[in-house]
Amino acid sequence: MTFTALLTKELRLRLRRERFVWLIIIYLLVMGILGFGFLQRANVFSGGYQGYLLSQIGAQLYALLSFIQLFLIMFIAPAFTATAINGEKERQTFDLLLCSKLSAFSLLAGKLIAGLVNVLLLIAASIPLFSLVFFFGGVSPSQVLSTLIIFIMTAFVAGTFSLCCSTLIHRPTASTAVAYTFCAFWLFAYPVISFLTLGGSIPVTSRWYIWVQWLNAWNPISALNSAVSSGPGTVSNFYVFRVHLSPWVAFTLVSLVVTIILFLLSMAFVKPDPIGRFLPWLRYLGKKSEQS
Amino acid sequence: MINIQHVYKRYHSVHALEDLTLEIPQGAIFGLIGPNGAGKTTLLRILGTLIPPTSGKVWFGDVEVTQSSTQIQRKVGYMPDFFGVYSDLTSEEYLEFYAGIQGISPRRSPRIVSDLLELVDLTTKRDALVETLSRGMQQRLCLARALIHDPDVLLLDEPASGLDPRARVEFRELLRTLQGMGKTIVISSHILLELAEMCSDIAIIRAGQLVMAGNVEQVTQSLGGGNQIEIRVLEHAEDAKQLLKAIPEIRNVFEDQNDSEVIQAEFNGDNQTLHRVLAELVAHDIPVISFAPRRAVERLEEVYMSITEGASIK
Numbered sequence: 001m002t003f004t005a006l007l008t009k010e011l012r013l014r015l016r017r018e019r020f021v022w023l024i025i026i027y028l029l030v031m032g033i034l035g036f037g038f039l040q041r042a043n044v045f046s047g048g049y050q051g052y053l054l055s056q057i058g059a060q061l062y063a064l065l066s067f068i069q070l071f072l073i074m075f076i077a078p079a080f081t082a083t084a085i086n087g088e089k090e091r092q093t094f095d096l097l098l099c100s101k102l103s104a105f106s107l108l109a110g111k112l113i114a115g116l117v118n119v120l121l122l123i124a125a126s127i128p129l130f131s132l133v134f135f136f137g138g139v140s141p142s143q144v145l146s147t148l149i150i151f152i153m154t155a156f157v158a159g160t161f162s163l164c165c166s167t168l169i170h171r172p173t174a175s176t177a178v179a180y181t182f183c184a185f186w187l188f189a190y191p192v193i194s195f196l197t198l199g200g201s202i203p204v205t206s207r208w209y210i211w212v213q214w215l216n217a218w219n220p221i222s223a224l225n226s227a228v229s230s231g232p233g234t235v236s237n238f239y240v241f242r243v244h245l246s247p248w249v250a251f252t253l254v255s256l257v258v259t260i261i262l263f264l265l266s267m268a269f270v271k272p273d274p275i276g277r278f279l280p281w282l283r284y285l286g287k288k289s290e291q292s
Numbered sequence: 293m294i295n296i297q298h299v300y301k302r303y304h305s306v307h308a309l310e311d312l313t314l315e316i317p318q319g320a321i322f323g324l325i326g327p328n329g330a331g332k333t334t335l336l337r338i339l340g341t342l343i344p345p346t347s348g349k350v351w352f353g354d355v356e357v358t359q360s361s362t363q364i365q366r367k368v369g370y371m372p373d374f375f376g377v378y379s380d381l382t383s384e385e386y387l388e389f390y391a392g393i394q395g396i397s398p399r400r401s402p403r404i405v406s407d408l409l410e411l412v413d414l415t416t417k418r419d420a421l422v423e424t425l426s427r428g429m430q431q432r433l434c435l436a437r438a439l440i441h442d443p444d445v446l447l448l449d450e451p452a453s454g455l456d457p458r459a460r461v462e463f464r465e466l467l468r469t470l471q472g473m474g475k476t477i478v479i480s481s482h483i484l485l486e487l488a489e490m491c492s493d494i495a496i497i498r499a500g501q502l503v504m505a506g507n508v509e510q511v512t513q514s515l516g517g518g519n520q521i522e523i524r525v526l527e528h529a530e531d532a533k534q535l536l537k538a539i540p541e542i543r544n545v546f547e548d549q550n551d552s553e554v555i556q557a558e559f560n561g562d563n564q565t566l567h568r569v570l571a572e573l574v575a576h577d578i579p580v581i582s583f584a585p586r587r588a589v590e591r592l593e594e595v596y597m598s599i600t601e602g603a604s605i606k
Contacts, residue, residue: 001392001395001397001398002392002393002394002395004392005388005389005391005392005393006389006392006393008389008392009378009381009385009389009392012380012381012385013378013380013381016380017380091376092372092374092375092376093375093376093377093378095337095342095370095372095375096370096372096375096390096437097393098342099340099341099342099365099368099369099370100365100390100393100394101362101365101366101393101394101395102393272342272343
């Protein structure tokens with residue numbers, strides 16, 4: 001009940017603001033203009049294409065729109081979550097939340113979901129734009145589904161990391177800066193490190209290679225590339241404990257684990273006196289062990 | 293009853309509260325008086341379970357604050373000195389939100405919100421955005437928020453600050469209504485005269501330590517702020533002083549430093565005594581042009597100033 005009340009309030013506050021409407025308009029305009037530019041450049045409007053080539057153009061357009069969407073999600077998710085907790089403290093409304101029955105879980109879940117609802121609405125608003133791709137063909141339903149999962153997991157990781165920053169860092173500007181730095185690192189760490197360290201010269205059996213592959217497994221660009229590409233040139237598959245995983249599945253699993261860890265960390269620190277709050281539990285466990 | 297036993301609160305090297313022991317009777321309007329940094333807000337935040345004491349115990353009846361903060365939160369409504377509001381919500385939505393996070397079901401919530409809006413006289417502002425309300429209205433709305441879960445104890449930190457005189461009077465009336473409803477109200481304020489008139493009991497805190505606590509009249513009397521009269525005469529001020537000194541109930545007579553025609557005197561007694569003093573002056577042809585008795589509570593500010601002089605956090 002407390003969670004629903006918080007979520008309702010957050011959605012009322014966010015969706016009532018005029019800037020949210022402008023955000024959707026700008027978001028769709030950016031994607032639409034870039035997609036139109038791509039089609040213009042591919043001379044689609046002059047006609048004369050055969051079915052096979054059109055499907056290739058469709059696949060390329062889908063890949064382009066997906067990468068734009070990924071970058072926009074990375075840009076927008078922290079904006080809605082990086083000041084969720086310290087913003088309440090700055091507005092001097094946090095004490096009033098602490099005086100209520102709102103648990104740490106409800107508080108964080110409400111803030112996270114409300115922040116991500118904005119991102120999900122943007123993804124939903126872009127569906128008509130994505131549907132244009134189906135006129136050209138070349139994209140399978142499984143690709144659409146895996147892309148959607150990557151978008152959602154990316155939004156969750158960026159959202160929970162930003163939420164964690166807003167819990168641990170006192171100043172909203174600082175938490176926003178840290179959240180964006182993380183997103184930039186997350187996106188570009190693998191390409192940069194693989195370029196600097198591997199360059200194709202390090203043997204597959206090297207320890208470095210394994211670490212960079214793990215970094216690759218959690219890289220949204222690699223995961224999206226594996227989801228939107230088809231045929232030769234796709235990212236290699238991964239073996240985790242002898243289980244064969246395609247990159248987008250590996251990405252989804254690692255992201256899920258990271259999201260849970262970040263959320264638990266935020267839960268531990270969102271209310272004051274984190275150690276003191278655990279003392280009754282520790283005392284209880286101590287008594288139990290004494291009795292046994 | 294709230295029982296505060298040997299409470300210390302330290303923020304690194306700063307001692308906000310030191311060995312504070314205090315009892316707050318049930319149903320009282322209890323005033324916390326002290327200069328800035330005395331520890332009033334810290335004490336209210338401990339009572340509201342927002343921060344734990346470094347050491348010591350606070351009991352609400354037979355429940356200890358640090359042992360069962362959830363149970364205490366149900367009993368307490370807290371209104372901080374500085375509070376923000378969600379400006380894009382209406383008054384009704386604002387209260388509905390706090391009702392929701394206090395665990396009140398959506399079925400019961402509209403009735404409670406309507407009752408509280410009526411109590412704080414904001415029914416006409418039900419659909420107004422919170423940001424459009426005046427400071428006094430926001431203050432009343434915040435009080436309604438603190439009352440949403442029908443707490444037994446209200447903790448109000450400087451509730452009258454920033455209010456104009458009319459809003460203060462309205463706020464005071466509202467607190468009296470709440471006292472009539474059986475709530476225990478703990479209130480900190482700098483507006484001492486109002487606090488003295490409103491509170492049944494007070495505690496004076498200086499640099500985190502309790503100076504004195506108890507009934508308002510008793511505290512003021514015991515701190516040397518007994519009843520006083522201020523007499524203005526047209527002439528014969530010296531004769532009037534001699535006459536006053538001869539009256540047994542008059543303890544001390546002194547001249548106003550700025551005006552030689554004004555005499556101030558401390559006295560023990562009631563209205564009968566005052567009547568006798570005035571009759572005595574008139575009988576001896578002293579031309580009295582004003583005779584103004586000042587009760588102990590009205591002198592609280594002077595007492596407060598003298599005992600808190602130079603006080604600051606350690």
